[in-house]
Amino acid sequence: MKLEMGYINIHDIQFSNESKVENGVLYVDQDAVKKLVLEDENIKSVTLDIAHPGESVRITPVKDVIEPRVKVEGPGGIFPGVIAKVDTVGSGKTYALKGMAVVTAGKIVGFQEGIIDMSGPGADYTPFSKLHNLVMVCEPVEGLAQHDYERAVRFAGFKVAVYLGELARNLTPDETKVFETYGVKEGIEKFPNLPRVAYVHMLQSQGLLHDTYVYGVDAKRTLTTILNPTEVMDGAIVSGNCVSACDKNTTYHHLNNPVVHDLFEQHGKTLNYVCNIITNENVYLADKQRSSDWSAKLCRLLDLDGVIVSQEGFGNPDTDLIMNTKKIEAVGVKTTIITDEYAGQDGKSQSLADADPAADAVVTGGNANMVIHLPKMDKVIGMLDYVDVIAGGHEGSLKEDGTIEAELQVITGATNEMGFNKLSAR
């Protein structure tokens, strides 16, 4: 399957009376966007704001981050089974607005949304401080159940991202890149001497608003299966997650998955990138056993030499991670895992809830319990009501002077387990 990605660089966002992209500036018609969001009768009101890199701005509680894209050629549309009709995506041509994102915010679960600081020490911990962000704070109608509120904000974000992506349909990209993987036999013939490598992508699917969707299907109701890597670039996987901010995979992460991009970088040179294997992280032990059995089964069936496994979240998903690793190694396929750590504020506790000698190649996104201090920001987009109770915060986290003392956990994307962030021990 072959996909050409066209990148359109955005270096500014401005409100205007017409939505358009011109000379790298995204102009947004607020009324048009609001009208689109308010089509959903569950949303009472929406406030739009723009946050630029380097500004003294704090965005919270952040739910999702989404990159606008548009399908220019080939079957299907962006976010198949969610916004576009179900059709296999990942081929043809897609354009993306780079350097910007749609950020959705609202007090959905409160303690399970995150913080994005656009400047200061907090900004260093999140990749989203480097983007021009169009922030949508959505308020629910009175009495709306939490899961309906989550769904409404999730869809509002996707709709606006698709609306903005559509503005790029007739533009000429600043840069294009082609991504292609092959059928099993074709790949072996093409690269007879290269190791066959796949990406085992674990999706958060614990339920109770910890959910990921694949072509619109709730991942907790799926069995481990295979995707062409380019399908994710068209939004085949989206986030519906309200979990600890530091290691949740936002939709932006899924669209720009660094494991996929880095494997493509080596594809045909040092390895043969075969496919992605997606598997879930459910709350029943039988599900964990079945899903990890299937991961190993598919690895063997595809005659892989090695896989990279990435996790989402922490705690009991550590067991899914270890089960996948043990079983895949047991069928003779080498593994490297990407995770993060909850090693206590002093870093001296056991990092993962589960462990096994087979997991002997580990990349960490960092210690989510590390305490950080964030200065007061001049402007808050959203509300600070939840800083004390956010996962990683504590009573008194929000000081009277507006500064915050909390664990790194509170920052969106800080210890991402796809390796999207830049935390390092050096």
Next chain:
Amino acid sequence: MVKEIERAGIPVVHMCTVTPISMTVGANRIVPTIAIPHPLGNPALTHEEEKVLRRKLVETALQALTTEVEDQTIFEPKL
């Protein structure tokens, strides 16, 4: 907690859903439960059915508590 209480000489049954973690951390008597968000109940059942379920889980745990073990042992409840 399981290990510290046992260290003080009191036998412990660890009732939990993710038994592999219980094995990794070294519990000796383990009873598998229903699901992580609701280990000792099942919202899909009626109240009457749930009471039967709970009783079986607790009885399995009590049985485990009074059984001598040589090694880490999982006691499957007969549900």
